Amino acid sequence: MMKDPQPSVDQKVRCDACPVACWIRPGMSGACDRYANRDGELIRVDPHVILERTLDQGGRVVPFNQRKSEWAGEIVPEDALFVTAIGAGTTYPDYKPAPFIVSAEVDGVDMVTVVTEGIFSYCGVKVKVDTDRFLGPEQATVRAQGEAVGHVTTGEYGSQMLSLGGVHHLTGGSKKEGRVTCDTLLELSNGKPVELTIDDGSTIVVEAGKAPIINGVPEERMRVGCGSATIGIFAKQWFGKVDEVVVVDDHITGVLSEHASGKVLGIQPTGIKMRGRRSTPGRYFQVADPGTGWGGTSISDPLSILDPFDKSVAKPGMTMFMVSTTGEHSAFFRLDENLVPVEAEMPEALRASTERIKENCEPALSTVLFIAGAGGSLRAGVTENPVRLTRSVKDTLTRVTCGGAPVYVWPGGGITFMVDVTRLPANAFGYVPTPALVAPIEFTLKLEDYAALGGHMDHVRPLGSLGDHESRLVPPVQGNVWPFASDGPRWGRS
Numbered sequence: 001m002m003k004d005p006q007p008s009v010d011q012k013v014r015c016d017a018c019p020v021a022c023w024i025r026p027g028m029s030g031a032c033d034r035y036a037n038r039d040g041e042l043i044r045v046d047p048h049v050i051l052e053r054t055l056d057q058g059g060r061v062v063p064f065n066q067r068k069s070e071w072a073g074e075i076v077p078e079d080a081l082f083v084t085a086i087g088a089g090t091t092y093p094d095y096k097p098a099p100f101i102v103s104a105e106v107d108g109v110d111m112v113t114v115v116t117e118g119i120f121s122y123c124g125v126k127v128k129v130d131t132d133r134f135l136g137p138e139q140a141t142v143r144a145q146g147e148a149v150g151h152v153t154t155g156e157y158g159s160q161m162l163s164l165g166g167v168h169h170l171t172g173g174s175k176k177e178g179r180v181t182c183d184t185l186l187e188l189s190n191g192k193p194v195e196l197t198i199d200d201g202s203t204i205v206v207e208a209g210k211a212p213i214i215n216g217v218p219e220e221r222m223r224v225g226c227g228s229a230t231i232g233i234f235a236k237q238w239f240g241k242v243d244e245v246v247v248v249d250d251h252i253t254g255v256l257s258e259h260a261s262g263k264v265l266g267i268q269p270t271g272i273k274m275r276g277r278r279s280t281p282g283r284y285f286q287v288a289d290p291g292t293g294w295g296g297t298s299i300s301d302p303l304s305i306l307d308p309f310d311k312s313v314a315k316p317g318m319t320m321f322m323v324s325t326t327g328e329h330s331a332f333f334r335l336d337e338n339l340v341p342v343e344a345e346m347p348e349a350l351r352a353s354t355e356r357i358k359e360n361c362e363p364a365l366s367t368v369l370f371i372a373g374a375g376g377s378l379r380a381g382v383t384e385n386p387v388r389l390t391r392s393v394k395d396t397l398t399r400v401t402c403g404g405a406p407v408y409v410w411p412g413g414g415i416t417f418m419v420d421v422t423r424l425p426a427n428a429f430g431y432v433p434t435p436a437l438v439a440p441i442e443f444t445l446k447l448e449d450y451a452a453l454g455g456h457m458d459h460v461r462p463l464g465s466l467g468d469h470e471s472r473l474v475p476p477v478q479g480n481v482w483p484f485a486s487d488g489p490r491w492g493r494s
Contacts, residue, residue: 011025011026011040012024012025012026012037013037013040013041013042015030015035015042016092016093017030017032017034017035017089017090017092017432018032018090018092018119018432018434018436018438019092019093019119019432019434020032020432020433020434022035024036024037024042025037026038026039026040029045031432031433032430032431032432032433032438033045034046034430034438044087044089046086046087046427047087047471047472048083048084048086048087048088048100048466048471048472049084049086049087049403049425049428049471049472049474050081050082050083050084050466050471050472050473050474051081051082051084051404051425051473051474051475051476051483052080052081052473052474052475053080053081053082053475053476053482081104081463081473082113082404082442082476082482082483082484083100083102083113083115083442083463083466084115084401084403084404084425084428084440084442085099085100085115085116085117085118085403085440085441085442086117086403086424086425086428086440087117087471088100088115088116088117088440089116089117090116090117090118090119090438091116091377091378091380091381092119092377095380096381097381097382097456097459098114098115098116098381098382098456098459099115099116099117100113100114100115100116100461100466101113101114101115101455101456101459101460101461102114102115102460102461102462102463102466103447103460103461103462103463104462104463104484106484107486109446109491110446110447110448111444111445111446111447111484111491112444112445112446112447112450112455112460113442113443113444113483114381114382114442114443114444114450114455115440115441115442115443116378116381116382116440116441117430117438117439117440117441118372118374118378118438118439118440118441119378119432119434119436119437119438120372120373120436120437120438120439121167121170121171121434121435121436122166122167122372122373122375123165123166123170123185123370123371123372123373123436123437123439124150124163124164124165124166124169124185124370124371124372125164125165125185125188125189125368125369125370125371125421126161126162126163126164126368126369126371126418127161127162127163127164127188127206127366127367127368127369128156128159128160128161128365128366128367128369129159129160129161129162129204129206129212129219129366130158130159130211130212130219130222130362130363130364130365130366130367131158131159131160131212131214131219131222131296131364132158132222132223132249132250132295132296132324132325132326133202133214133219133291133292133296134201134202134250134290134291134292134296134298135152135160135162135198135201135202135204135214136152136198136199136200136201136202137152137200137201138152138153138154138155139151139152139153140152140198140199140200140201141198141199142162142164142196142197142198142199143196143197143198143199144180144181144183144184144194144195144196144197145180145183147173147174147176147177147180147181148169148173148177149164149165149169149177149180149181149184149185149196150162150163150164150165150166150169150181151163152198152201155251157225157226158222158223158225159222162196162206164181164184164185164188165181165184165185169181170182170435170436171434171435178435179433179435181435182431182433182435182436182437183431184196185370185437186429186430186431186437188206188207188208188368188421189368189370189421189428189429189437189439190421190426190427190428190429191207191208191209191368191421191422191426192207193205193206193207193210194206194207202214202215202292203215203216206366206368207366208366208367208368208420208421208422209365209366209367209422210365210366211363211364211365211366212364212365212366214292215292219364220326220328220363220364221326221328221358221361221362221363221364222326222361222362222363222364223249223295223296223324223325223326223361224325224326224327224357224360224361225325226249226251226252226254226325227246227247227248227249227251227252227253227254227283227284227295227325228247228249228252228253228254228259228282228283229252229254230247230249230254230323230325230357231245231247231254231255231256231259231261231262231282232254232259232260232261233360234353234356234357235256235259235261235262235265235267236261236265237353237356238256238321238350238353239265239267241347241349241350241353242319242320242321242332242347242350243257243267243268243270243318243319243320244256244257244270244272244318244319244320244321245320245321245322245323246272246274246302246305246306246320246321246322246323247295247322247323247324247325248287248294248295248297248299248302248305248322248323248324248325248329249295249296249297249324249325250288250290250291250295250296250297251285251296252279252283252284252285253274253276253283253284253285253287253295253305254282254283254284255272255274255282255283255284256282257269257270257272257282258272258281258282259281259282259283260281260282261282262282263281269313270309270313270314270318270320271309271310271311271312271313271314271339272306272309272310272314272320273306273307273308273309273310274287274305274306274307275287275288275305275306275307276288276305287305288304288305293329294324294329295324295325295326295329296325302322302329302331303322303333303341306341308339309335309339311339314335314339315335315339316335316336316337316339317334317335318334318335319332319333319334319335320332320333320334320335320341321333321346321350321353323353323354323357325357326357326358326361327354327355327356327357327358327361328358330346330350330354331343331346332344332345332346332347332350367420368420368421368422369418369419369420369421370402370418370419370421370429370437370439371416371417371418372416372417372437372439373414373415373416374400374414374415374416374417374441375414378441379415381456382443382455382456383453383454383455383456384454384456385453385454388453388454389415389443389453390413390414390415391453392445392449392453393409393415393443394409395490396489396490397445397446397449397489397490397491398443398444398445398449398489399443399444399445399483399489400415400417400441400442400443401441401442401444401483402417402419402424402428402439402440402441402442403419403423403424403425403428403439403440403442404424404425404442404476404477404480404483405419405420405423405424405477405480406419406423406480406481407419417441422477423477423479423480424440424477425474425477428440442483444483444484444489445489445491446491447460
């Protein structure tokens with residue numbers, strides 16, 4: 001049986017969607033799997049995504065609609081559709097206008113949305129891991145598949161922050177480091193689980209919107225507050241039920257009898273003596289090293305943070321309740337004749353208090369925020385004078401969205417935006433093997449403002465004309481502000 005002849009160079013298609021510029025054989029896709037050669041024509045593999053705002057605000061699933069027919073001039077409900085940049089294509093090699101510059105009439109106002117898939121070398125993700133457990137020292141290197149992809153940054157209230165990606169890891173290290181960094185960012189941004197290891201710390205699995213898994217154990221809840229805050233919240237509920245309460249916390253351990261809440265309630269001194277550094281009354285720092293034990297410390301025995309009780313104040317029979325900030329650990333003690341705490345069966349009232357602490361702890365989640373800078377080449381697809389777009393965004397004349405999702409635009413120069421990846425439709429992010437991430441970005445403004453900033457007016461096309469383009473309709477993510485809503489930019493609409 002004779003084999004088909006190899007395609008000639010003339011049958012290949014040169015892709016111009018990114019700097020890699022793949023030569024693609026017929027029936028094959030490029031290195032990014034986003035563009036392919038179909039009968040000698042360069043096509044986008046994934047359909048273009050258009051959000052359809054349903055009557056019940058996205059409550060029902062809209063079936064994918066592969067549009068095949070030409071637009072017949074029918075009336076399109078323009079305020080119910082929003083053209084995203086997902087699947088739209090790029091402006092590379094930068095001189096080209098954005099792939100879609102779409103006009104629509106909304107509430108009697110002519111609007112325009114400029115959409116493009118940005119190729120971002122200057123991008124990364126910020127990961128918020130809800131946990132009290134020690135993940136690793138600040139500034140420690142975070143690795144994926146053994147390659148450095150970021151670092152541990154500051155610890156926040158009940159959470160540990162990781163900073164991953166960025167241009168130095170994508171392009172400033174070895175070829176493998178750049179590839180693994182790109183893979184990691186892509187998986188996290190598309191809502192996939194990723195295993196990370198932290199130098200001198202833990203192994204964790206993070207997935208946007210899911211509980212983190214730390215050293216093989218899923219985290220269940222984030223703390224109700226620091227040890228001091230927990231004392232303040234529950235002091236009245238403990239009054240009259242126990243003589244002393246210690247809330248163990250890696251950051252601020254609270255002691256009821258010394259705390260202002262205990263003083264207001266008239267709780268008497270117990271003679272307790274704490275290790276660590278005393279801050280204000282009833283608040284102690286550094287009672288133990290950070291770890292995965294009680295309250296995010298390294299201890300498994302809560303009594304190890306206590307010194308002997310003051311014999312001039314403490315009395316045999318006094319009771320003490322020790323608990324962590326999540327209620328995961330708790331114990332009840334009585335002082336014996338030598339004023340040594342001896343563990344005893346916990347009274348039902350304190351057992352209920354432990355459950356109340358747990359009830360007030362929110363579920364632990366991993367949050368992934370994609371962050372990128374929309375630079376000159378991307379802005380050139382919107383206007384021939386890119387700085388005017390930046391000024392329009394800063395002046396709140398232009399709304400920036402990412403796959404239709406609301407973004408936070410950082411103050412200062414440029415258009416640096418951040419978006420919660422769970423707010424986007426599924427698989428909204430791609431990559432090119434330069435390496436860089438490909439992310440959707442949309443700019444929506446009044447048509448007259450677009451003309452004033454020097455936009456590509458000769459490329460504006462009505463929304464209804466997209467009927468000849470393969471696309472799929474999806475509902476917006478519940479909770480997202482509709483991109484055409486007039487509660488944001490100064491569009492002057494009623």
